[in-house]
Amino acid sequence: MEVGDVREVTSGDCSDLYYLDTGMYGTDEYGAVYIIDDDRPAVVDTGIGTNYDLLREALEDVGIARDDLAVIALTHIHLDHAGGAGFLAADYPNADVYVHPIGTDHLIDPSRLVAGTKNAVGEQWAHYVEPEPIPAERLVEIEGGDVIDLGTHELRVHAAPGHAPHQVVFEDPANDAVFVADAAGIWVPKIEETRETSPPSNFDLEQCLADVETLKALDPDVFCYPHFGPRYVGDDADRALEEYATVLEEWVDAVADKRRELADDEAVVEYFADATEMTDVWGAEKSSEEAKLNTRGVLGYLEHRE
Template sequence: MAIGDVREVTVGDCSDLYYLDTGMYETEGYGAVYILDDERPAIVETGIGANYDRILDALAELDIAPEDVAVIAVTHIHLDHAGGAGLLAESCPNADVYIPGVGASLLADPGKLVAGTKNAVGDQWQYYVEPKPIPEDRIVELEDGDVIDLGEHELRVHAAPGHAFHQVVFEDPANDAVFTGDAAGIWIPDREEIVETSPPSDFDLEQCLADARTIADIDPDVLLYTHFGPRYVGDDADQALDEYATVLTEWVGAVEAKRDELDDEELMDHFAAATDHGDAWSDEKASAEAAMNVRGVVGYLDDRE
């Protein structure tokens, strides 16, 4: 799947659902945005904003007029998920922007969010654009248990605050699917591999494990990863989420063990150099991801102590 491509999600019993490779960080197969073509069309996740025009192109390809989009929904306010929300709200004038309530004010006035993102992503900031503030009267604040009605489909909101305190996941019962945000890890489809995500500053291992269990208990046939794409798990959702729990636990253990030998800067360099995702990502992206994830684990370990 090339950057800019739009594909229908055909796994399981999914219908009316499409996904787009936004080319996040100029990397194929890293950042997905989903479109539900229903009575009230919805965009789920918005990317970093830099390539939001690709989302508008995808709407055009699907014959959805921007003014017909009713819902722009983000799983959490990290800018790789919500950075394009303000730009899309401007282009889709009749859409409400659905944001987890505890983070909504940070997208209405994103100054603090931008500063925190720059600190978290380091040199990767070059791929972002400054997010547009979202007018408060366009924001719908989400809480655990809320339901977004789209027509044939609905998005049921489940709190999943381990990756970030402001994260939720969206269950789509009609598609027997869950939009996982970052609660189920990062899926590399070319390698059929699940890898960790543990960025600063809110990563909490125990809560992440509970979030994986939340998704497993929903028992979806399909996991819809923002990073990256649909994954059919069928009757093995429990196994897939247990696999991620193991990956994440072992990752934190590896960083903790190595921290006894190295200072924090050396620790990031060590894991950045040791990361290998084959040809799935560039060396630059893989190294930057590893360094960021190390920083998140270090913060978690410090807080635990």
């Protein structure tokens, strides 16, 4: 799949569901946005905002008019998921933005969110754009147990705060699918492997493992990953989630071991940036910066745990 492609999700029994490769960080098959074409059409996550025009074109390709989009559903407010929300809300005047209560103030005034993102992503900020503020009256707060009615489909909200306290996942029972946010890791279609995601400053291993249990209980046929794409798991959902739990635990252990060995956090960050195995998939820049981000998140978690 290439940047700008919008495809129908045909995994399992999915219908009315599409996904777009947004070209996030200048990398194909890294950032996905989902579109549900229903009585109340919806977008799940919005991407980083940099290639926002691609999302607008995708909505047009699917046949969703400017006045028809009703729901912008955000799994969480990290800018790789919510950076385009303000642009989308401005262009689609009848769409409300659904977000966890912790995120509302940051969408109304993104200044602290931007500052935190710059601190977390380092040189990757060059791939971002400044997000547009969203008027308070356009925001709808959602928490676990809430349901967003789209017509044939609904999005059932489940809390998943391990990656970030404002993260939720959306269950779509009609499609037997879950929009997993970052609670199930990063799915890499090119190598068919799951990789860790552990950014600062709120990564919490124990809560991430609890989120894996939440997803197990939902037992969907299809995982819709923002990073990247739909994945049919069928009866193997538990196995896929156990694999991710193992990836996370081994990743945290590796960082903790290297921290004890080097006794210098920046040296630990540089070690994992140099040791990344993802260069052939994401390119040298993205793979190195991804490793730095995830290492810093684990180091912060280890510091807090101590």
